[in-house]
Amino acid sequence: MKGVTDNLKKDLPFEQTVPPDKYEAAIKASQVETDNDKVSDQVHRLVDEHWQENMNRDVYEFLLNCVDLTTLSTTDSERSIAAFTQKVNKYQAKYPDFKNVASICVYSNFAEVVRGNLEVSDVGIAVCSASFPSSQAHIETKVAETALAIQDGADEVDVVINMGYFLDGAYEELCDEIAELKATIGNHPLKVILETGALKSAENIKRASILAMYSGADFIKTSTGKIYPGASLEAAYVMCQCIKEYYQKHSIMVGFKASGGIRTTEDAVKYYTIVKEVLGDHWLDNEYFRIGASSLANDLFQSMTGTTDKPF
Numbered sequence: 653m654k655g656v657t658d659n660l661k662k663d664l665p666f667e668q669t670v671p672p673d674k675y676e677a678a679i680k681a682s683q684v685e686t687d688n689d690k691v692s693d694q695v696h697r698l699v700d701e702h703w704q705e706n707m708n709r710d711v712y713e714f715l716l717n718c719v720d721l722t723t724l725s726t727t728d729s730e731r732s733i734a735a736f737t738q739k740v741n742k743y744q745a746k747y748p749d750f751k752n753v754a755s756i757c758v759y760s761n762f763a764e765v766v767r768g769n770l771e772v773s774d775v776g777i778a779v780c781s782a783s784f785p786s787s788q789a790h791i792e793t794k795v796a797e798t799a800l801a802i803q804d805g806a807d808e809v810d811v812v813i814n815m816g817y818f819l820d821g822a823y824e825e826l827c828d829e830i831a832e833l834k835a836t837i838g839n840h841p842l843k844v845i846l847e848t849g850a851l852k853s854a855e856n857i858k859r860a861s862i863l864a865m866y867s868g869a870d871f872i873k874t875s876t877g878k879i880y881p882g883a884s885l886e887a888a889y890v891m892c893q894c895i896k897e898y899y900q901k902h903s904i905m906v907g908f909k910a911s912g913g914i915r916t917t918e919d920a921v922k923y924y925t926i927v928k929e930v931l932g933d934h935w936l937d938n939e940y941f942r943i944g945a946s947s948l949a950n951d952l953f954q955s956m957t958g959t960t961d962k963p964f
């Protein structure tokens with residue numbers, strides 16, 4: 653099938669000659685810092701210098717509008733998902749002057765339930781698909797699951813990279829899977845989860861970011877929130893540097909989604925600070941910045957309003 657190859661062929665100097673490994677070449681061409689200690693120093697400096705100035709009501713309100721309000725539990729049911737969706741409807745009715753969350757994020761089999769219960773037009777329906785969170789299944793299974801979710805009303809799709817392919821260095825197979833899933837959903841945004849807690853090093857996170865973007869990812873996303881360590885500021889920093897470099901090379905804005913273990917306003921503002929400082933104001937829009945979280949929205953709401961209400 654036609655996958656990442658076409659994108660990778662563009663703009664690469666070796667294309668005129670016999671290509672060595674095109675994936676390695678794309679990665680080698682990147683200038684993004686991958687020394688773990690240097691990345692950590694840069695993150696600390698950036699957060700120390702800018703975090704506090706972003707701890708204000710406007711940022712909290714913006715961040716609430718970037719939340720993919722998530723439930724991904726074994727105990728999810730049609731009834732619980734309907735009740736979850738009602739919270740978003742009620743929020744809109746009770747606080748019509750506030751922007752709502754960006755999306756409701758559920759397992760793919762619940763897209764139809766959210767679609768049937770959601771009464772708010774500017775909140776999307778995101779699904780975690782393609783055998784989330786392990787991504788261990790035949791590609792045909794992943795494509796079928798994803799196509800059904802779109803048919804059921806999903807607006808956006810989150811999928812995990814094939815970690816086995818990544819660790820085996822089977823980059824072509826990894827990229828082709830992502831490209832096939834993107835082809836399955838057409839213009840709907842595809843968020844590609846790197847599972848940065850399993851990738852561990854800045855070098856691996858850079859590699860996975862580049863491969864995902866060249867394969868057609870509309871967003872790159874840190875973590876599933878399952879098993880492995882969740883988002884880290886270091887991972888976010890490397891991913892945002894990769895997004896910036898990709899934009900400079902191709903004029904394509906890829907979004908960034910932080911997810912996995914983000915529960916407090918303070919932490920959310922740290923991720924905001926990284927996006928703002930590395931990528932700039934153009935990314936400060938929920939079309940390009942999301943936070944996926946199962947238990948952050950109430951804290952943001954309370955920080956924003958100074959109340960103890962828990963609308964979500």
Ligand SMILES: O=C[C@H](O)COP(=O)(O)O
Pocket residue numbers: 722724757875876877878882911912913914944945946947
């Ligand atoms: O995609 C979103 C994550 O699964 C949410 O993770 P969390 O439950 O740690 O907030």
